[in-house]
Amino acid sequence: MKKRKTAKHNIPKKIAKTLDIPEDILFDIPRITMMSNRELRIENYKSILEYESDKISLSAKEMMIELHGADLDITIITDEEICITGYIVSIEFSKLRS
Amino acid sequence: MSVPALISYFRGYLTITVTGRFCERFINVCANRKILLWDIKKISPYSVRCKISVSAFKKLATIAYHTGVTVHINVKHGFPFFLRRYKKRKIALFGVLIFLIAVISANQFVWxxxxxxxxxxxxxxxxxxxxxxxxxxxxxxxxxxxxxxxxxxxxxxxxxxxxxxxxxxxxxxxxxxxKIEVPEIFSPSDYCNIVASKDAIIENMTVKNGVPVVEKGETVLAGTVLVTGKIPVPAKMLDRYVRADAEILARVWYDRREVFSKISTTRHETGNTKNHYTLHFFGKDIPLFHKNISPYKEFDATEKRYTLFGLGFTKKSYEEITLHEELLSDGSVADFGAAQIMQKLEEEVAPNSTLKTSEVSYTVLNDSTIEVCVKAEYLENIALVQKEEVPKDLN
The missing domain is CATH 3.10.20.310 (membrane protein fhac)
Incomplete structure (x- = not known):
């Protein structure tokens, strides 16, 4: 039963792969764009979990994104996109605890 | 300033400080409700500073209440606040209005x-x-x-x-x-002769087209036909007409006499100068403390004009001078006169002429005048193109 469910879930993924459609368009997978280590843009994020000037945690689909750095500012925030500037040192991805 | 920044400046925005334990929650709710926040900065563990538009700020009260944060306005930016600040200063507003009217009305005239x-x-x-x-x-x-x-x-x-x-x-x-001048159009029914432009003795002839009528060494008067464009063709019993073209080098004599004065006046500056200023205002001249009359009897005047659009001024400087009369020697006047006559002759003769001989003599007429006579011989091209009409065939 469980096996069947995963197979069903994989069908749109397979279609996307065969038609060469980027996955972030079909699913809410976060798309991350970085400009050197000074600017970071994340589309399709869900919410901010934690905000300090040296650490920002964001939740996205199926994962948690954690940024470490210094002087981190959120220059713009909308319901779909977030832009962070500052000196980014590291990005960590982890499975979202639920 | 970028375009979004300019727009937000005109619509007005606020810098606010959000204080509370759940600042992240506040930001998330704002983002979900499409309330735009920008330049978010953490200033202390429990407070965040950010910017928000004036219209969005009104919706914050309920969000702040539900998320348990307090919102405090720090700075008001933008044009609406600027206007509100200057609303009370009526005179300043009046000045701005007058300035605008002046600029707009000045643009309505030709400068x-x-x-x-x-x-x-x-x-x-x-x-x-x-x-x-x-x-x-x-x-x-x-x-x-x-x-x-x-x-x-x-x-x-x-x-x-x-x-x-x-x-x-x-x-x-x-x-x-x-307009570009229309060149002389040569009608096909015309032909040309070369005639002498001056009385001369022919030295050399180079005929490019036509039949020469005169010979080397012949003396010709002005207007004599030298080369004709009418070429007889005996075989056909008729004439062919062409544009005669030739270069005729001939010796031409010139005899020029002129009377010169022996008295020369020299000018000496006295060192006295005076400046007159005149204002120009849209074509009208306004003299400043003068009546446009020279302050000196004998003077040199220089004028400088400075204008910018319709406005400007002229600076006219007068320099006082004194005149001294001097009697020159006969020889120096004769040299000066001869040089002047030769200069005039150079303009008179055809270009590329060469001076063969020249002779200067003078006669003293009275104490102060002298007559200078110059005889000069030039070798010059005397060819002059003269248009003729082809006679109509009577047959």
Whole structure:
């Protein structure tokens, strides 16, 4: 039963792969764009979990994104996109605890 | 300033501080409700500073209440707040209004006229022709009738082929094109002879077209036909007509006499100078503390004009001088006179002529005058093209 469910879930993924459609368009997978280590843009994020000037945690689909750095500012925030500037040192991805 | 920043400046925005334990929650809710926050900065563990538009700020009260944070306004930015601050200062507002009116009304008048595209016709001539038909510095721009000005100017200056008056702000640009002279058209029914332009003795003849009528060493009078364009063709019992072309080098004598004065006046500066200033205001001259009369009896005057659009001033400097009369010797006057006569002769003879001999003599007429006589011989080209009409065939 469980096996069947995963197979069903994989069908749109397979279609996307065969038609060469980027996955972030079909699913809410976060798309991350970085400009050197000074600017970071994340589309399709869900919410901010934690905000300090040296650490920002964001939740996205199926994962948690954690940024470490210094002087981190959120220059713009909308319901779909977030832009962070500052000196980014590291990005960590982890499975979202639920 | 970027475009979004400019827009937010005109609509007004606020810098706010959000204080509370759940600042992240507050930001998330704002993002979900499409309330735009920007330049978010953590300033202390429990407070965040950010920017928000004035219209969005009104929706914050309920969000702040539900998320348990307090919102505090730090700075109000933008044009609406600027206006509100200056609302009370009525005189300043009045000044701005007067300034705007002055700028706008100044733009309604002609401040400067510029002429472009003229090479031979002087600018003053075009401007004075336009002045007569109504275009003047200081007139309202709306009263310029471009078609009328074009018509009038083209009629009054026949050398102009085209003219257009262009209004560019408070400046008027007059674009002109000059007529190109039509070259003389040689009709096929005409032919040319070469005649002598001066009385001379022929030295050398180079005939390129036509039949020579005279010979080397012959003395000719001005107007004598030297080379004819009418070539008889005995075989066909008729004449062929061509454009005669030749270079005829001949010796020409000139005899020039002129009377010169022996008295020369020299000018000495006394060192006294005076400046007169005149203001120009839209074509009107306003003399400043003078009556346009020279302060000295004998003077040298230099004028400098400084103008910017319709306004400007002229500085006229007068330098006082004294005149001294001196009696020169006969020889020096004769040399001076001969040089002057030769200069005039050089302009008179055909180009590329060579001076063969010259002789200077003088006779003293009285104490103060002297007559200088110059006899000169030149070797010059005396060929002159003369058009003739082909006689109509009687047959």
């Amino acid at each position: 400067d006229i510029e002429v472009r595209g003229n090479y031979k016709i002087p600018e003053d001539k075009i401007i004075s022709a336009l002045n007569e038909s109504g275009l003047k510095i200081g007139m309202p721009i709306s009263r310029i009738d471009q078609q009328e000005l074009k018509k009038d100017a083209l009629l009054s200056i026949p050398e102009l082929a085209w003219l257009w008056v262009e209004k560019k702000g408070s400046k008027v640009i007059v674009d002109v094109r000059e």
